[in-house]
Amino acid sequence: MARIETPTFIPSREIARSFEKRGYRLLASPTLYSGQTVRARVVAADANSDTLTVSLYAKHFNGTDDLSSLQSDPRELTPGQSAVLTWRVPDTHCYPIAQIGVQVTGNGGQAGTVLLDYLTWDGAPDVVLDRPAERERNRTTGLPARCCGKQRGSMALTAANALSTSTTGRNHTASSRTADAACLCRARANGQIIKSRRV
Structure with a gap:
């Protein structure tokens, strides 16, 4: 399994604490919220020898400041196939979303390549x-x-x-x-x- 992700909020409590040690309190607003729609276009390389499974995922903070994961429905990609993944971010029960990304899994551990064309989101939050x-x-x-x-x-x-x-x-x-x-x-x-x- 491979993952690629980008931060949408303070990546970890440790980073927030590093600011506090310098005398500053880190305040931030997430750029992604529950209810918004995430889209990503992915392309499976022609040289892949087998089908790969791709999905979108998000990591959000929980009550203990650890990260919990949510994942979209998986999509299979045959060699050379492209797809646009679409996912409405589920309710995180008020907890901020820290990261959004794409997960790739090979069947039976099979290796392969998936190209990410874009990853974006839009729509009104529902939170x-x-x-x-x-x-x-x-x-x-x-x-x-x-x-x-x-x-x-x-x-x-x-x-x-x-x-x-x-x-x-x-x-x-x-x-x-x-x-x-x-x-x-x-x-x-x-x-x-x-x-x-x-x-």
């Missing part, structure tokens, strides 16, 4: 950043606060705080404060955060 307070349910939606409290890692808080900060000063009411005053931010059709309010 709700919930308030990271230690309670069982969100007071506004009444839904379980699955992204809240101790179950939510610091990398998720970094993304939420950065997004809240980025909306301030643009006719929004988002707060840049941390866990005790985060916002419920819902992405709309144009991909911009146009509704932010305290919960």
Whole structure:
């Protein structure tokens, strides 16, 4: 199996800590969110001796700041065949996506070559950043606060705080404060955060 990937957020907690040791807190917003559509055009080399299996995958942070993986449905490529892989990124339950890439697997360990023409994504995110307070349910939606409290890692808080900060000063009411005053931010059709309010 071979993978090629590109970062869409802070690649690891260790990198964030390296900034903190220098006296800076690293705040960042992911460039890829749940609900967006990823597309990649791949071409199997003519010289391949067998069929290869390709798929898109994403790595996102979880509640312990480790990386969890999600993967699209696999697609088989015969020698010389090209394909455009399309994948709507699933719900990561508020956790930021750190990397996106292409995975190639040979049948029975068979080696081969796959050329990547492009990898891109578009569309409006479909994500709700919930308030990271230690309670069982969100007071506004009444839904379980699955992204809240101790179950939510610091990398998720970094993304939420950065997004809240980025909306301030643009006719929004988002707060840049941390866990005790985060916002419920819902992405709309144009991909911009146009509704932010305290919960």
